[in-house]
Amino acid sequence: MKKAIVLLLVLAAMMVPVFAQGGSETTTLTLSEVHAEGYPTTLADYEFARLVEERTEGRIKVEVFSGGTLYGEETGAIEALQIGDIAFARVSASPVASYVPALNVIQLPYLYRDGDHMWQVLNGPIGQDMLAEIQSSGSGLVGLAYYDAGSRNFYTKTPVKSVEDMQGLKIRLQNNAMMVEMVQLLGGNGVTGIGPNDVYSAIQQGVIDGAENNWPTYESMGDYQVAPYFVLDGHTRVPEILLASEAVLETLDPADVEIIKECAKETQAYEIEQWALREQSSEEKVVAEGVQVTELTPEQIAEFQARMTPIYEEYGAGYEDLIQEIINTGL
Ligand code: BDP
Numbered sequence: 001m002k003k004a005i006v007l008l009l010v011l012a013a014m015m016v017p018v019f020a021q022g023g024s025e026t027t028t029l030t031l032s033e034v035h036a037e038g039y040p041t042t043l044a045d046y047e048f049a050r051l052v053e054e055r056t057e058g059r060i061k062v063e064v065f066s067g068g069t070l071y072g073e074e075t076g077a078i079e080a081l082q083i084g085d086i087a088f089a090r091v092s093a094s095p096v097a098s099y100v101p102a103l104n105v106i107q108l109p110y111l112y113r114d115g116d117h118m119w120q121v122l123n124g125p126i127g128q129d130m131l132a133e134i135q136s137s138g139s140g141l142v143g144l145a146y147y148d149a150g151s152r153n154f155y156t157k158t159p160v161k162s163v164e165d166m167q168g169l170k171i172r173l174q175n176n177a178m179m180v181e182m183v184q185l186l187g188g189n190g191v192t193g194i195g196p197n198d199v200y201s202a203i204q205q206g207v208i209d210g211a212e213n214n215w216p217t218y219e220s221m222g223d224y225q226v227a228p229y230f231v232l233d234g235h236t237r238v239p240e241i242l243l244a245s246e247a248v249l250e251t252l253d254p255a256d257v258e259i260i261k262e263c264a265k266e267t268q269a270y271e272i273e274q275w276a277l278r279e280q281s282s283e284e285k286v287v288a289e290g291v292q293v294t295e296l297t298p299e300q301i302a303e304f305q306a307r308m309t310p311i312y313e314e315y316g317a318g319y320e321d322l323i324q325e326i327i328n329t330g331l
Pocket of ligand 1: 074092173174196212
C-alpha cells in the first residue's frame with residue numbers, strides 16, 4: 001500500500017515538468033459553419049473538434065459556430081481566416097475559387113460523370129495538389145480536407161424542363177464569377193451576395209426566382225417550400241473544404257499543426273458516410289412533401305452542357321491538359 005502511494009507521488013512529480021513544458025493552458029480556436037446542427041458538414045466539424053482535443057491532450061480546443069452565426073456568407077469567413085480572426089471555416093470550394101482561381105478547374109460545370117469520378121480525382125494527385133495550392137498560392141488559407149456535397153441542381157418557383165425554361169430567371173449563386181457566367185450562358189441571371197440561410201426569404205419576397213444546390217441544403221434551409229421545382233441537371237459537383245487560417249496555424253506548435261492536419265483528413269470518410277445518409281433522407285423528405293422533380297434525358301443534359309464551351313475556354317485556359325486528365329480519370 002505504502003509502496004503504491006510512493007510510486008504515485010514519484011509519478012506525479014515526474015508529470016509536473018511535462019505539464020509546465022507543454023503548457024497546461026488550452027488554446028481555443030474558432031470554426032465557422034453555415035449549416036445547422038446535425039447537417040453532415042457540421043457533424044464532421046464536431047468530429048474534427050473531438051479528435052483535435054483528444055490528440056493534443058486538451059492543448060487545443062475547437063469551438064464550432066454553426067448555422068452561419070459568425071458569418072452568414074462564406075466570403076466573410078474566408079476573409080476572416082485570411083487576417084487570422086478565426087482559425088477554421090468549413091466552406092464550399094466555390095467561393096474559395098474567388099481567392100484561389102485554380103480551384104475553378106475542379107468544379108467546372110458538367111465535369112464529373114458521378115460522385116465516384118469526383119472522389120478519384122480529389123483523393124488522387126490532382127485533387128491533393130489543388131488542396132496544397134490553396135496555401136502555396138499565397139491566399140493566407142490552408143486547405144485541410146475535402147468533404148462531399150453531392151451534385152448541385154437548379155430549383156425554381158416555376159418548372160424548368162429544358163434549357164429554354166431558364167430564360168430570364170434570376171438564380172441565386174454562391175460568390176463565384178464562373179458560376180454567374182454559367183447561369184448567363186443558360187439564359188438566366190446569376191445573383192450573388194445572398195447567404196444560404198437567406199435564400200428562402202429572397203425567393204419568398206420575389207428577389208430571385210430560384211437557386212441551385214444539393215438535396216440536403218435544399219431541404220435543410222426549407223427552400224423547397226418556396227421553390228418546389230427541382231430539375232436534376234447536375235450542373236456541378238463542388239466539394240466542401242475545411243480551411244484553416246495560415247496566420248493562426250503559424251502561432252501554434254508545429255507538432256500540433258501536424259495533428260490538426262491529420263485529424264482533418266481523418267474526418268473525410270466520416271463526412272462522406274453522413275453525406276450519403278442525409279442525401280437520401282433529404283430527397284425522400286422533400287419528395288414526400290410534394291416537390292416536383294424533373295429528370296432530364298441525356299440529350300437534354302447535353303443541351304445544358306453544350307452551352308458551357310466559353311467557360312471551359314476562359315476558366316480552363318492554361319489547364320487544358322489537367323482538365324483532360326480529370327476527364328480521363330477512372331476511364
Ligand atoms: C451548400 C454548401 C455551403 C454553401 C451553400 C451555398 O454546403 O457550404 O454555403 O451550399 O450555396 O451546399 O452557399
